[in-house]
Amino acid sequence: MSFFSLDFSYYFVIFFLLYWLLRPYVAVQNYLLIAASYLFVYSFSIGSAVILFGYSIFIYLLGRLSTSNRLSGKKPVYILLTALVVSCFTLFKYYPFFREGLQAKLAQIGLTVEMPVLDILVPLGLSFYAFHSVSYVVSVCKEEIKPASFPDLILYLCFLPSIVAGPINRASVFLPQIHPQQPRELLNVNRAIALIAWAIAKLFLCSAFLAENLVNGVFESPDNAEPLQILIAVYAYAWQIYFNFSGYTNLVTGLALLLGFQVPKNFNSPYLSHNLQEFWKRWHISLSEFIRDYIYIPLGGNKNGFMRKNANLMAAMVISGIWHGVGLNFIVWGALHGLGLVLFNIKHKYRPASASGHIVSNLAAQLLTFHYVCFAWIFFRASDFGSAGVILHRLSEISLSSLFLDCNAVLVWLFVLLVSIYPLWTKIKASLVNMVERLPWYAYPAPLIAFLTLVFIFAPAGVPGFIYANF
Template sequence: MSYLSIEFGLLFIVFFALYWGCYRSPKIQNSLLLVASYLVVGSYSWQFSLILFIYTCVIYLFSVMIAASEHHAKRWLVLGLCVSIINLALFKYFDFFRYELQEFFNLLNLSVLLPAITVLIPIGISFYTFHSVSYLVSIKKKELAVAKFWDFALFLSFFPSIIAGPINRAKDFLPQINVAQPREILEPFRAFTLLILAVIKVYCLGGLISDHWVKPIFANPLEFSVIDLLVGLYAYAIQIYLNFSGYTDLVTGMALLLGFRLPINFNLPYLALNLREFWSRWHISLSSWIRDYIYIPLGGNRRGFIRTQINVILAMLLSGLWHGAGLNFIIWGACHGIGSIALNIGDRYLGKNWVTLRSPMVARLLTWHYVCFTWLFFYCENVSDALDYLVALVHNFLIEPQYAEAFGVISFIYFIYPMCKNFTEWFIMQLTKISLVFLPLVFIFILWLVIYIAPSGMPNFIYANF
C-alpha cells in the first residue's frame, strides 16, 4: 500500500486518533506503533514480517552478549555484523552473485551448476540492516545500554522509515522510544507543510517530469537529439530528487505528527560545488552512515594519500552495491568513487577547491553534469541500455531538438531551484498567519489542485526498491 494512497491516508487518520487517544501512556503508543509497523510490512507479504521478527530476535541476542561480555565483546560484535551482512546478502544479492559466479565457472569450462533459487527481497531489509548495525556498534562503544526487546523491535520496524529510510541511528532514535513523559505533536505547521510538499513533489511534479521527459527519452534514446538526451538526464536527476526528497518529507512529517524526529536527509544537493559537497547534501543519512561504519573503520584518511583513495573507492562501490544487485549500480558507485578521487588529487596538487575558488558557477556546472552522467547508470537496468544512451549522445547531432522543453527543464535547474532554498520556512510562516478555522480548507484546496494536475496512476517510491 502506497503511503500516498487515499486508503493509507484514511488509515493513518484513524491510527492518529487512536494513537493520541493514548497520549498518557507512551508504552501503549509504542505497542500501537509496533503493531502498525508489522502490519505495514506484512501488507507486502506476511513472510517479510516473519523474517523481520526473526532477524530482530537474533540481533537482540547478539546485543545482549556484547553487553554481557567484558573480554569477548568485540568477537560478539564481529559475529553479529557477519550475521547482518550474510542475511542481507542472502536475500538481496544471492541471485546476482549466483549468476555472475555461474558465468565465471562456464568461462573456465568447469562443470559446476549452482542451484537456481528464487529469493524474494524483504521490504526495507537494507534499511533495518543498517539500523541494526548502528545499534550493535553503539552497544559495543557503550553509547547505549541494551534496549528493551520491544523498544528495539520498534526501532527496526518503525513504519515511517522502514520502507525507504532515512537511516536512523540507534543512539538518536531509541531514546525517543523509551520515554516516560507523554509525547506531543512536534512542530505541527512544519509537519503539514512537509506532507503538502511531499504530495506536490512525488505525486505531481515527479509524475509529470517522468511522463513527459524521462520515460519517452530513455525508452528510445536513438530517436532523440543530443539536446533532448541531455534534457532526459536532467529530467531524471530532477525526478529522483523530487521522488526521494518528497518521500523523506512525507515520512518526516508523519513522524513529527507521532512525536518523533527523523534525521535530515537532503539539503539542496544540486547546489553542490563538488562531489564531496554533493554527498554531504544528498541522502545524508546514508552517506554519513557509510563514512562512520565503512570509510573510517577502513582507515579513512589516516593511512596516507594512496590508502585514502582506496578507502574512498571501496566505500563508494559498497554504496553502489547497497542500492541494488546489479552491475549498473556498481558502475554508478565506481563513477562517484573515481570522481571523488579526481577531486582529492586536484586538491592535493592544485590546491583545495581550486575550481570553486576561481569560479563557483563553473564548479557547480561541472558537479551537476557529472552527477547527471552517473544517474544514467542508476536508471538503466543493464549496461547495454546505458551504452545505447551514450552512443546517441555522441552521434545524434543532426536530429532536430525540442527547444521549448529543453528550456523548461534547464530553467528549473539553473534559475528556479536555487530560489527554493528558504521556501519551506517561508511556507510555514504563511501557514501560521492563516486562521485555524480556514487552514483545513487551504490544505484541501492544495491537495485537490495537485491531484487535478498530476498524471493518473499512483507514483512509486524509487528508493523503496533498494
C-alpha cells in the first residue's frame, strides 16, 4: 500500500478521526498507532511484519541487558548489536550478490559449489529501523535515556510516517514524544497540509516528469542515447532524486505533525552548497548526522591527526555507499564523496576559505559542487558499474560546439540556469511558505485546491515510487 494510493488515503482519514477522538487517552493512541503501523507493514508482506517484531524483541532485550549489573562494560552489547545489524543486512540485502560472485570466483579455480538460494524479499523499512535501533541501544548504553518499555520501543521502531525511508529519529528526541506531559495537540495544521501538498507536487509532477521524460530511458539504454541526452539525463536525475526524496520527507513530516509528532529536518536546499562538506549538512541530514555520530566518531573522528581523520572520513563514506546498495557502483559513489571530502579538507587546511566570498566565486563554487555531485550520481543511478562506464564514455564524446549548436543544448543550459538561480528560488519559496502558514483556516482551502488541481492536470499518469524505499 503506497502512501499515495487511494486506499491509504481512505484508511488514514478513518484512522486520523479515531486517533483524535481518543485524544484524552495517550496510551490508547499509542497502541492504535502501533496497530496502524504494523497493518501498513503487513500490507506489503506478512514476513516484513514478523521480522520487524522479532527484531524489536531482540533490541528490547539488548536495551535491558545494557543496564544489567552482571554485565562488565558495554562492549558485549555493542558487539551483539553490530552482529544483528550486519547479519540482517547480509542475509536480506547482500547475500544474493555475494552468492553469485563467490560461486563465479570458485568456478574460475575449478571448484563447483552450489550455495543455497534464499528467495527472501528485503523487509520493508529494514534500513531505518536498524538505524533507530542503533540510536536507541547506544543512547541507553551511554545513559542518555533509560530503557524504554516494550510498547514504547515497538512504536519507536515501527512509527508509521518514517518506517519506509526515514528520516532517522533519534531515540533521545522521539521517545519523550510518546508520553507527552499534556494530551497531544495537532501541530501547526496549516504547515502540515502545506507540506503534504508540496510533497504531492514534488513527487507526482516534478520527480515523475523528469523520470518519465528525461531519465529512465537514457539510463536504461545509454548506448542508444546521444551524448547531450546523457548529460541532460544526469542533470535531470540530480533533480529527480532531490524532488523524490525531499518530497517524501515533506510528506512524512506533514503526516507526523497531523499525529502530534515532530521528525527531524532532512533537507535544506542541498544544491545551494559551495562544497561537499556543506552538501552533506544539507542532504539527508539525519543520515549524515548518523554517519558522523555512529561511524565516523567511533572510528576515531578527528582525534588522531589529519591523516587518520581523512582515513576515517573515507571509510565512513564507503560504508554509506555499501549501505545504499549492492554492487561496485555504490562503493564507487561512496568513495567519490569520501574523496571529495578529503580533498576539501586538504584544501581547507592549506588555504582556508574566507568568511564571505565574491558573488562570482560563490556561484562558481556552487556550480562546481553541483557538477561533482552529479558525477557521483551517475554511479548511484546506473544499473551496474559497466553501465556507468558506458555513460562516462558517452559524456566524453561531447564537443564544445555541440553545447551551443546541438538541438539538445538549450535544455542543458536551462539546467545550468536552474542551478544558478536556485538561491533566488529558495528565498521566494520561503516567503510563500511564511505567507501560507499565516493564512486563516477559512482562506486555506481555495488556494490549496487550485494548487493540487494544477499539479494533477500536468502530472504524468500513475503513482510515483519512492527511490529511497529501495535502500
